[in-house]
Amino acid sequence: MGGIDPILLLASLMVASTPILLAALGEMVVERAGVLNLGVEGMMIFGAICGFAVGVGTGSPSLGFLAAALGAAALSMLFGVLTQILLSNQVASGLALTLFGLGLSSLVGQSYSGIKAPPSLDFDIPLLSDIPVLGPILFQHHPMVYLSILLVIGVWVLLRHTRAGLILRAVGESHDAAHALGYKVVAIRLAAIAFGGALAGLGGAFISLVRVPQWTEGMTAGAGWIALAIVVFASWRPWRVLIGAYLFGGVSVLQLNLQAAGFKVPVQYLAMSPYLITILVLVLMSARRRSATAQAPADLGKTFHASS
Amino acid sequence: MQRRQFLATTAATALAAATGSVAQAADKVKVGFIYVGPVNDGGWTQHHHEAALEMVETLGDKVEMVYQENVPEGPDAERAMTQMALDGANLIFTTSFGFMDATINVAAKFPDVKFEHATGYKTAPNVGVYSARFYEGRAVQGFLAGKMTKSNKIGYIASFPIPEVIRGINSAFIHARKVNPDVEFSVIWAFTWFDPAKEADAATALIEQGCDVILQHTDSTAPQAAAQKAGNVYTFGQAADMAEYAPMPRISSIIDVWAPYYIARTEAVLNGTWESDNTWDGIGAGMVGIGEISSAVPADVKAEAEALRDSIAAGEYHPFTGPLKKQDGSDWLAEGETADDGTLAGMNFFVEGLTGDIPS
Numbered sequence: 001m002g003g004i005d006p007i008l009l010l011a012s013l014m015v016a017s018t019p020i021l022l023a024a025l026g027e028m029v030v031e032r033a034g035v036l037n038l039g040v041e042g043m044m045i046f047g048a049i050c051g052f053a054v055g056v057g058t059g060s061p062s063l064g065f066l067a068a069a070l071g072a073a074a075l076s077m078l079f080g081v082l083t084q085i086l087l088s089n090q091v092a093s094g095l096a097l098t099l100f101g102l103g104l105s106s107l108v109g110q111s112y113s114g115i116k117a118p119p120s121l122d123f124d125i126p127l128l129s130d131i132p133v134l135g136p137i138l139f140q141h142h143p144m145v146y147l148s149i150l151l152v153i154g155v156w157v158l159l160r161h162t163r164a165g166l167i168l169r170a171v172g173e174s175h176d177a178a179h180a181l182g183y184k185v186v187a188i189r190l191a192a193i194a195f196g197g198a199l200a201g202l203g204g205a206f207i208s209l210v211r212v213p214q215w216t217e218g219m220t221a222g223a224g225w226i227a228l229a230i231v232v233f234a235s236w237r238p239w240r241v242l243i244g245a246y247l248f249g250g251v252s253v254l255q256l257n258l259q260a261a262g263f264k265v266p267v268q269y270l271a272m273s274p275y276l277i278t279i280l281v282l283v284l285m286s287a288r289r290r291s292a293t294a295q296a297p298a299d300l301g302k303t304f305h306a307s308s
Numbered sequence: 309m310q311r312r313q314f315l316a317t318t319a320a321t322a323l324a325a326a327t328g329s330v331a332q333a334a335d336k337v338k339v340g341f342i343y344v345g346p347v348n349d350g351g352w353t354q355h356h357h358e359a360a361l362e363m364v365e366t367l368g369d370k371v372e373m374v375y376q377e378n379v380p381e382g383p384d385a386e387r388a389m390t391q392m393a394l395d396g397a398n399l400i401f402t403t404s405f406g407f408m409d410a411t412i413n414v415a416a417k418f419p420d421v422k423f424e425h426a427t428g429y430k431t432a433p434n435v436g437v438y439s440a441r442f443y444e445g446r447a448v449q450g451f452l453a454g455k456m457t458k459s460n461k462i463g464y465i466a467s468f469p470i471p472e473v474i475r476g477i478n479s480a481f482i483h484a485r486k487v488n489p490d491v492e493f494s495v496i497w498a499f500t501w502f503d504p505a506k507e508a509d510a511a512t513a514l515i516e517q518g519c520d521v522i523l524q525h526t527d528s529t530a531p532q533a534a535a536q537k538a539g540n541v542y543t544f545g546q547a548a549d550m551a552e553y554a555p556m557p558r559i560s561s562i563i564d565v566w567a568p569y570y571i572a573r574t575e576a577v578l579n580g581t582w583e584s585d586n587t588w589d590g591i592g593a594g595m596v597g598i599g600e601i602s603s604a605v606p607a608d609v610k611a612e613a614e615a616l617r618d619s620i621a622a623g624e625y626h627p628f629t630g631p632l633k634k635q636d637g638s639d640w641l642a643e644g645e646t647a648d649d650g651t652l653a654g655m656n657f658f659v660e661g662l663t664g665d666i667p668s
Contacts, residue, residue, distance in 0.1 A: 012509070012513070217346035262494060
C-alpha cells in the first residue's frame, strides 16, 4: 500500500469514529434499559447545531460540547415523556424525533451557515505525545476522543460491575419484575434516555466543532442510523460497540485513503467496504456464542405501565 | 371574487382542453424547484435557490415559487415532482443529475406541465435540459492548480462517475499538465453530492497523501474547512463563490449563474413560447462565473488565468483542443481539433496521464 502513512491513518481513524462511537454508546445504554430510541440522528444533528451555536457564541468549544449534551438530552426528554409517561409507540416516536430534530436544527442553524467554528486546538498530552509513532496516533487528539473511550470503560464498568448497572439491565430485561422489586422503571428509563441523548449530542457536536468543522444543515448525513445499526450488530455490549464504531470509521477512512493513493481496487467495493466489513466482523463475533449473551434485552421496545 | 376567479380558471381550462396543447400566454405561473440538498448548503443547492429567488424578485407577482429541498435521488424524487405537479405547478426545475429518469417519468404523466432538468441529457416535448459548461471553469482551476502546487500532487474529490464530473476532471488535468508536466492527480469518488463529514475525510485523506491543491465536485464547504485546518493547501469554491474561505485556502471558484436562465424560461411559459430546449452555456454566455482570484495567487499567474478565462469566454480557445489522447493511449483529438458537444455530453473516459479507473 504505497503512500499511505499508517500513523496518520490511525490518527484520522480515531477522529472519524468518535461521533459514531459516542452516539452508539449512548443508544446502547438506552436499549439496555429496554427502550428503542430511533431518534439518534435527530439528537445528533440537534447536538451539532447546539454545540456549534454556543461554541461560536462563547468562543469556547468546551461550552459548546456542554450545550450540545444538554440540548440533545432535553430533546430526548421529548421522546422520554411521549414514550414513558404518555406510553406512545417507541418506533413512531423515535422516527418523529429524528424528523423533528432535523427540522429544528435547520431552523436554529439558519444564521450559522458559512460561519467558522471556534478554533479547538488538539490536546497534546505532555511527554507522551512526543513518543515516536505512538505519540501522534494515541496522544495528540481532541479531548473528546479520549473522553469517548473513557466513557466506553465507564459504561462497561457500570453495566457489568455495579448495582446501578444491574438494575438498569433488570429494567431492560423484565420491567415487570424490576417494578415488582420496587425499582422506579420509568425514572430509570428516563435517565437512560437522557444519557443517550447527551451522548448523541456530543457525537453531533464533535462533527460540527472538530471533524468538519462548520455548521451545514443535514451534516450528520446518516451517522445516527449507522450508530443504531452498530448497537444491534455489537449485540448490546460496550466493547463491541467500540470495535464496531472504530471498524466502521476506520474502513471509511481507509477506503478514502486507498482511493487517494491510487490503490487498484474497484471503487465500488471500496465504497461499500465499511458497511460490509463492520457487519461481517460483528456478526461473526456474536455468532460465537449464540446463547443469551447475543440476544437483545428482552423487554426492548415494550411499553411499561405499572398497572399491567 | 373567488368564484369569478374559479369561473375564469374553468373557462381557461375548458379552452385549453378545446384547443389542445396550443401554446398560450398565462397571467400567472407557478414554478417549482426540486433540490437535492438543503437550501443553505453553501454550494450547489443554495445557488439554485438564490437564482430562483432572484427570478421571483424580477418577475414579481406574475410568478409563484414553491420548492422542496433535500429530495433524495431515487423513487422519492418522483413522488416529490408528482406532488408538485398535482399542486398546480406549471414549470418544474429539477436541479440534480440523478433526477433525470424521474423527471422523464413524471413529465410523461403531466404533458401540460413543463419540466427543466439540470445537467441531464434526456429531453421530451415537455422536458428541456440545461447545464453549464463547468469544464470551462475547470480549465481555469486546473491552470491555477498546476501553477500553485509545490508537491505536484493535486487532489480531486469527485462525486459520481457521470459525464459532467468526468469532464471536469479531464479539463482540470489537461490544463494543470500544460503548465506543469510533473503534476499528478489523485481522484477520490465520494459517491455523494453532500455529506460534509465524508467530504472532510476525503480532503484530509488527500492532504495526508501530500496533495496541496484540492478540487472538489461535491456541494459542501467541508473540504475548504479541512484545507484551512491543514494550512498550506489551496482549494476552489464549487458552485458558489465560498468567499468566506478566501483568500486562503480558497483561491478562486466556479460560480453557477442560473438566474438569467430561470427568468428567461419562466417568461417563456408566461408568454406561451416555451419549447423543449437543450441549453449548454459557458463563461461566454455568463452561465459559468469565475470567482475572484484571491491575493494568495501571484499577480502574473492571476493575469494569465484571467487571460485564459477571457479567451474561453470569447470562444477563441476550447478547453478540449487536440492533440489529446485517451487514458488507454488511443487517439482522441488531432492537432487543433476540438471536442464536439456529443462526445463531451457523454464523456466516459479519462484523458491520457490520469491514473485510476472510472467506476462503472
